[in-house]
Structures are given as structure tokens and as C-alpha cells.
Amino acid sequence: MYKLTLIPGDGIGPEIVDAAKNVIAATSVPVNWEIVNAGLEVYEQEGTLIPENVFESLEKNKIALKGPITTPIGKGFQSINVHFRKKYDLYANIRPVKTLPGIKVPFSNIDLVIFRENTEDLYIGIEKMTTPTTAEATKQISEKGSRRIIKAAFEYAKTNNKSKVAVVHKANIMKLTDGLFLACAREVSKEYPQIQLQEVIVDNMCMQLVMNPAQFEVIVTTNLYGDILSDLCAGLVGGLGLVPGANVGNNMAIFEAVHGSAPDIAGKNIANPTAIILSGAMMLEYLGEKNKSDLICKAVKEVIGQRKYITKDLGGNATTTEMSNAIIDHMLTIKNHINA
Numbered sequence: 513m514y515k516l517t518l519i520p521g522d523g524i525g526p527e528i529v530d531a532a533k534n535v536i537a538a539t540s541v542p543v544n545w546e547i548v549n550a551g552l553e554v555y556e557q558e559g560t561l562i563p564e565n566v567f568e569s570l571e572k573n574k575i576a577l578k579g580p581i582t583t584p585i586g587k588g589f590q591s592i593n594v595h596f597r598k599k600y601d602l603y604a605n606i607r608p609v610k611t612l613p614g615i616k617v618p619f620s621n622i623d624l625v626i627f628r629e630n631t632e633d634l635y636i637g638i639e640k641m642t643t644p645t646t647a648e649a650t651k652q653i654s655e656k657g658s659r660r661i662i663k664a665a666f667e668y669a670k671t672n673n674k675s676k677v678a679v680v681h682k683a684n685i686m687k688l689t690d691g692l693f694l695a696c697a698r699e700v701s702k703e704y705p706q707i708q709l710q711e712v713i714v715d716n717m718c719m720q721l722v723m724n725p726a727q728f729e730v731i732v733t734t735n736l737y738g739d740i741l742s743d744l745c746a747g748l749v750g751g752l753g754l755v756p757g758a759n760v761g762n763n764m765a766i767f768e769a770v771h772g773s774a775p776d777i778a779g780k781n782i783a784n785p786t787a788i789i790l791s792g793a794m795m796l797e798y799l800g801e802k803n804k805s806d807l808i809c810k811a812v813k814e815v816i817g818q819r820k821y822i823t824k825d826l827g828g829n830a831t832t833t834e835m836s837n838a839i840i841d842h843m844l845t846i847k848n849h850i851n852a
Contacts, residue, residue, distance in 0.1 A: 513542045514799060517569040517576035521720075522551040523581025523773030531785035531836035532577065532792040538840040539804040541796060546573060550592055551581035551773075561592055572598070576766045577795055579788060580773040593759070596766060598629045602759035603657065604664050605630045606772070607742045608794070613817030615690045615750040615826070622749055627665040628738025630645035630759060632657045635735045653689040653734065658696035665732035666704045677701070678710035680717045680733035680741065686831075693734055721745060722816075746770075753825055756790035756800070760820045767795040784823040786812060789839065811842035 518533065520526040548569045550562045561583070570576055572820065581592045596602060600792060604627040611620050614827040638650035662679065669677050678696035683690040694711065710728075714737045718729065721741070725748055733741060746755040752771035759766045770785035777783055789812060797805035815821055821838035822828035830838070 513544050515544045515573050517573045518545040518547045520549055520575060521577040521579030522553050522582040523775040525773055527832050528783050528785040528788045529579040530831055532788040535808060535836055535839055536792050537555050538843050541801050541804050552584055565726045573796040574764050577792055578766055578768040580769055582773045588686050597759055600761055602766045603631045605660055606758045609745040609749055609755055612813055614819045617750055619725055623726045625730050626742045627661055627732040627743060629657055629661040633735035651689050653692050655696060658693045662697050662700045662732050664701060665730050669707050669730045674729040675709055676708035677730045677732060678712050678728050680712050680714050680737050682714050694821040713715050753784040754786050756787055756794050758794050765798055766790040781833055782824055783832050784825050785832050785836050807843055811839045814842045815839050
């Protein structure tokens with residue numbers, strides 16, 4: 513029995529998280545969910561964005577599935593995702609990006625994973641006004657931070673039989689910071705002689721991705737570039753509603769849908785649950801339940817490909833519940849076929 517933390521989130525979060533919970537239950541993987549919550553709704557009720565019981569649950573269970581969370585607009589409120597990343601050193605943001613059948617996009621053969629460094633770069637948030645009209649931000653890149661995210665990318669490539677890893681940088685201009693990141697990639701790559709290292713300058717990477725994304729298998733990069741490229745790649749396959757994500761450290765992992773909380777459609781049972789369901793599949797693979805993870809992914813592909821039970825944003829008329837139930841039905845069909 514796995515004891516896992518479940519954070520429903522705000523807006524459409526509770527609806528899509530419930531859908532993912534039902535899909536995971538249909539795999540027969542034994543999960544005992546500890547449900548806690550954070551975000552705007554909690555803040556309005558309790559005066560804090562992240563209650564203490566959320567931290568306690570995460571620190572006890574080490575693995576969580578999280579819905580989209582709204583950070584209140586205004587000074588003094590740090591993104592909850594950023595807070596979790598910093599507090600628990602969740603240094604690897606991992607975003608698999610794959611084309612799905614039935615989705616009208618320019619490319620049909622995208623299958624890549626982005627490894628974004630999650631704790632350094634310009635996102636450390638050190639800024640100051642050097643004069644009344646000039647602002648300055650600190651870009652921080654360390655050997656430790658660079659090596660561990662790059663090594664994670666190469667380990668993924670090795671485990672999943674990928675033949676190449678692309679390191680994305682701007683070392684031709686930022687010779688010290690991005691230069692260090694690139695140097696670390698070159699050193700780490702020597703430990704994996706069977707895997708090709710591709711060195712790609714970030715602006716060229718943007719062009720290459722919109723021209724021929726299939727040439728890339730694993731992409732590893734710094735925090736800012738990773739933030740931009742991961743959304744760009746999501747757009748290539750149909751948007752954030754189809755892409756799962758994870759924030760992973762040495763001792764904790766939080767799996768989440770990376771799209772927003774969409775308060776305008778909350779409670780209407782029309783939100784697309786694909787991203788959170790696939791994030792749940794990522795979580796099962798992390799737990800060592802790869803067969804059950806693959807089962808979910810296969811069922812999601814079949815439901816979207818058949819286009820009968822898909823939500824409005826995907827071109828259909830199904831409710832969140834109808835789509836998740838169709839995925840469960842396909843999972844049962846697949847299991848019965850395997851057992852026949």
C-alpha cells in the first residue's frame with residue numbers, strides 16, 4: 513500500500529484530480545491518499561496559502577499528486593510551486609512531450625522529454641535597482657546544480673534507451689554562467705559514451721523545434737530556457753492541457769498538471785483531465801509501477817484518438833467525468849485483452 517499526498521488545488525483542480533484518482537484506482541495499484549490542500553481558497557479560509565498540514569504530509573509521504581493552484585495577485589505572495597521547489601530542493605522539472613492521435617498539430621512524431629533545472633538561474637529572484645532607472649538581476653549557475661540535472665537527463669536517456677541528449681545554452685554570449693553549464697554537460701557526457709551529446713544554442717533550439725522537433729529525444733537546460741522551451745513544446749502537441757509534469761528531488765517528488773486553475777470553468781465538469789491523469793501515470797512509473805503507468809497512457813491515447821469522449825477544448829462535447837470514465841473503460845478492455 514502506497515501512502516501518497518493528494519493536493520486538489522483551486523478552480524478546476526478538485527474536478528480533474530478526482531478524475532485522476534479514479535483512473536489510478538482502476539489500475540488496482542493500492543494507494544492510500546492523504547488529502548490536504550493549499551492555494552487561494554485555503555488562503556481565503558485560513559489566512560495562509562500553505563497550511564502546516566501540507567508540509568507535514570509531504571515530508572511524511574515524500575510523493576504527491578497536485579492539481580493546479582492559484583497564487584493570489586499582489587506583493588508578498590510567492591508562487592506555491594516555487595516555494596515547494598526551494599524548500600524541498602526539487603531540482604528537476606521533468607516534462608514529457610508526445611503527440612497524441614486525433615490532435616491536429618503540424619507534427620505527428622514528437623516524443624521528447626525536457627529536463628529543466630529548477631533551483632538556479634535568474635529564478636533565484638535576486639534583483640535590485642542599481643540606479644533610479646536601471647534594474648539588475650542576478651543569474652546564478654553552479655557546478656553542483658548543473659551536474660545533477662544533466663546527470664538526471666543522461667540517466668533517463670540510458671534507462672529509456674534514448675540515443676542522444678541535447679544541452680541547451682547561450683554560452684556564446686554568457687561565457688561564465690552558461691559556459692559552466694555547457695562544460696558540466698561535456699564532462700557528464702563522458703560517463704555515457706553510448707549517448708550522443710547535442711550542443712544547441714537556445715535561439716537555434718527554438719527554430720529547430722518548430723521546424724523538426726522529432727530530431728530531439730531528451731533536452732536538458734537551465735531554469736529560464738527550460739521554462740520557455742517546455743511551454744513551446746507543449747504548444748507543438750496541442751497545449752498544456754495534454755502535457756504532464758513532475759518536480760523531483762533526491763528525497764521527494766511532486767507530480768502535477770502544469771496548466772492553470774481555470775476558475776472561469778470551475779465546477780462545470782468540462783475541464784480536460786488529460787494532463788493530471790498523465791501526471792498520475794508518471795507518478796506510478798516513479799513508484800516502479802511501469803506496467804500500470806503504460807496502461808493509463810495507452811488508454812488515454814485510444815480515447816483521444818477515437819475522439820468520441822473528449823472535452824470541448826479538444827474538439828468534443830464530453831464532460832470531465834465522461835472522458836475519465838472512457839479512459840477507465842479502455843483500461844479495463846486492455847487488461848481483459850491481455851488476460852484473455
